[in-house]
Amino acid sequence: MEAHRNGLRIPLSGSKVHTVLAALLLARGRVVSDSRLNFLLWGWKPPATSGAQIYTYMSRLRKLLGDEVRIERRPPGYLFQAPHSAVDLLEFERLDRLGRAALAREHHQEAGRLLAEALGHWRGGALANVTEHLADAELPQLEEARMHALESRIEADLALGRHEQLTAELTGMVAQYPLREKLRAQLMTALYRSGRQSDALQSYYEGRSLLAEQLGIDPGEALGSTYAAILEGTRGPGPGGATRPVPQPAAAGRTPSTLPPDVDGFVGRDGDVRALRTQLAESAAGRAPGRLLVTGMAGVGKTALAVHVAHLAADDFGDGRLFAELSEADGRPRRPRDVLADLLRDLGEHLGEHLGEHLGERLGETGAGRPAAGPGADRATYEDLVRLCRARTRGRRLLVVLDGAAKGRLLDPLLAALPDAVVLITGRTRLTQVTGARTLALAPLADAAALDLLAAAAGRARLLAEPDATDDLIGYCGGLPLALRIVGSRLTARPFWPVARLAQRLAAPELRLRELSFDGMDVATALQPSLHALPAAARTVLARLAGIGAEPFHAHRASGRLGLDEAAAEQWLEELVDGALLDLCGVDLRGRPLYRFHGLVQLFAAAQPVPPRVSSSSPAAG
Template identity: 35%
Template sequence: MTTTGAVLRIQLLGPVRAWRDGAETALGPPKQRAVLSLLASRPGDVMGVENIVDAVWGSDVPRTAVNGVHTYVAGLRRALEPGRAGRSSGAVLTSESGGYCLRVDPADVDVTLFHRALHAARRSRGQGEAGAALRLYGQALSYWRGEALSAVPGPFATMERDRLRDLRLTVVEEWAADMLAAGHHAELVTELPAAVSEEPLREKLRWLLILALYRSGRRAHALWLYEETRDLLARELGIEPGADLRTLHEHILTGHPELLAPGAGSPLPVYPGGLPPGTPGPVRLPPVGRDFVGRTEELARLEEVMRGESARGGPTTPVVVVGGTAGVGKTALVLQLAHRLVDRFPDGQLYADLRGADPERGPASAAHALEQLLGGLGVDGARVPADSAARTALYRSLLRGRRVLVVLDDAHSAEQVRPLIPRGPSGVLATSRRYLGELAARDGARLETVGPLTAREGTRLLAMLSGRRLDERGPAAERLVALCGGLPLPLRVVAQWLAANPGAPLGALLEQHPALRTRFGPAEAADGVPTGQFHVIETS
């Protein structure tokens, strides 16, 4: 209440505005509002003209600055006391020795009300009155109508704007912490993103939002937000997240009971963006056939590579890519190896078909493959992020610190595989008809090219699959192996024909060897790497 009897209300927490008896009054140009902002922030205090000049102009003071202050004060008097006598100093903005004073009730300035509500909220909080504290925090925040001292020029306004902004974000953090303690995490999921967007480098706000997301059953979103935070801090500041954020991330990955919502008597309902702690890991490997033959040296060599790399640990994920022409048995070899390595990767095994040589559908995109892999990790399809980079971040977050083997069949390119490589103790086995040299150069992948079976291995495979119609040491089996180029896939096709046609004479099949050569024609070089073998045209 002013000394004139009129009710004057001043807003600084947003665009600077003033109301007299409920009617808004025009406050004039920006520097005039800057003078009012300074005086209203200290109601009842005398502000010297020199202090006002410094607050409005700073070091860039024009010669007319003092006269400018008097002019702006006169303009404010006309706005705040329109009925005063022409040359009187007025009762609201008074002239004092060497300066001016805004004589209004401090409670008529929103900044004062904000501070009072905040003080009361903190007092209630300290006394354990959670409900009262939440109400008072909400009241304090309700006074804000945008950026404090919005569009007001001058060094005082800049500093006060930053101070009040930081204080408001601190209040938001305190309020959010109390909301979490009261079990109101679902509300925070909708309220906190605006504050995080306003101050994206403020780690505590992100910590609160990540925990609120987790407690709301949105584990995958929480992990994605952590990855986004880590990337942002590294890009903007060159630092890693602080200890509190890192600990929260680890606790989410392990389902730590400390993260349970207040009053929860059992583990949180885990959002289908990750596996609940204590449950078995994914087991997505296709089965291996009992008729696998040969590849003894390759299996031993690659198993040693994977076990050795996995045992050493470190930030680099072991990656092995098995290459070779179509039908040579790359997938069968990798699946045999993967099943041998199950004990080394006890947290689960994932599988994705990358369709690198699919003539109808074409290669799968990395985003599509990530959708497959995230599904294997328990992420509901409706919750998979739309953006490929976000999918990669979520995928890597879910696998962080876990020993999971990822099998990527029929890769098309290094660019397709790279986003599917997790970080840390997991491992990757891939197959490809192409030579993925870039993956070796940039990602440290081990490349292994496999050739056809030996004559003895091929005849053994024929004998096993043909219902023993063939003697693995006989000339007919040897001739068929030669006609099929020692490739397991065409050998399987021939053996299945023999088993399905037990009455057909073996000579009839051998007489068709020109047809076999048409069906399994000479191999072509793959990306410049000659194979010198055969490849399957119709059956691969």
């Protein structure tokens, strides 16, 4: 934990001051409560003078950090604001998100550069000079984020053919982290591609023995599929040993498939799987519309369900199954022309840098028939993409999964380019603009299904041994698959933790969202795009309604909190329903609609700043 001004290190003395500053920064602009500071500084037994000592540390930090930084007393704790400062951790997380998004689009050069830059913000181990209480609470997830970024950077480098340069680095990393299966799979891939097949297989056998001896488990998908691919001579199932297939040109006689890997042990949605599987079969046979929507709040498992069913439907779509993301990592919608270009590449088109000229040649157009470079050039390029996509998909039994739709108007040009394909769309909202589409709305999982999902990751016997703690964990997750997967992953990564330990960490509502973050999965991050898609006034409504809790309420009760009449309040509530941040859950005895927050959304809303007033105009008027 360090602070610098104009390149010079600011002298911070003692682990307690370092701990207070670290706690404020790790809160990412949220209030850090006195109770949280007490625990991070002294554990479960703070001194009687803890309040006065914390006040002293804050005063010392204000003096050391200067006027550029504000540390405010905000009951029940303190708020840190430094708008003109840079925080290594936040910059690392930003670059990591961008790098992994580039990697998902197979832009390997860009991904490698961004991820290497992200890792450059690490200068040794994190939090080396804070109290053990803060280190225990925060270091595991920070270290996991670093390792995930490192594995992603190595995946990009492997895809760029840098296996020989990576072998030494990977050998050292596997020696340091022998139970990380993805690292070992990447080492096996690098060794194999360097002509060292026997060394690659020996690394697998060593890993398998360690997993059996220390954890009592068999190798997972990443390690097992890489081993099988090496035996078959295919050099691993994809770039860097990843399981996502490399698209093959249709002209080479192969069926293109760019679906992400299916979720291991997909559980909890048998009825939804059957319904969507039936709808896809009917659409493939031409007996039903070829447009299907899967909707629901962030983290409810839309993408996992769509990908799982798309894998099951392989026989119905013999000409290929394609996958495209409609949003960037930060939630901003991608341009339709970029999505179309990706789909065409997946279909085997080699698109050059100058798309307009290149596609004109592919379509048999003469130079005289094309617009000159200038304002019309982009439009001409986009029209070429649409025509070429229509030509490449015409009459083919093709499934296209479009993931993360936010606005129906951005879907129109994509659907127009895919008239003969069956298109499965996931999105937070219903997207009524998609004419004739059938919609499957996903709800959070019931308790029994939630237990199945948690057991698939953490082991049923371990959960049943602590039934009360397991019930608490399921309750804290509110049936949200993303939260359940995070909890299951954390338990798997800590095989000697009692279930009750994690339940205790999730028990405090003000800390729950921070605890629901692990290995690149984060509930609060998943909810951010839904928040950012709202108008500013709707965000104010959301923040002011958070105090209403997770119980059902009607517009009349909301109007009192918002200072609006009931009709205006109801219009804002409907805006939040459309934004997938509020649920309609029935009607009361007087026939009035009842609304309800999901428990985690309510905590997320409570963490947002509360402006002083709500606009009296309706969403439509705004």
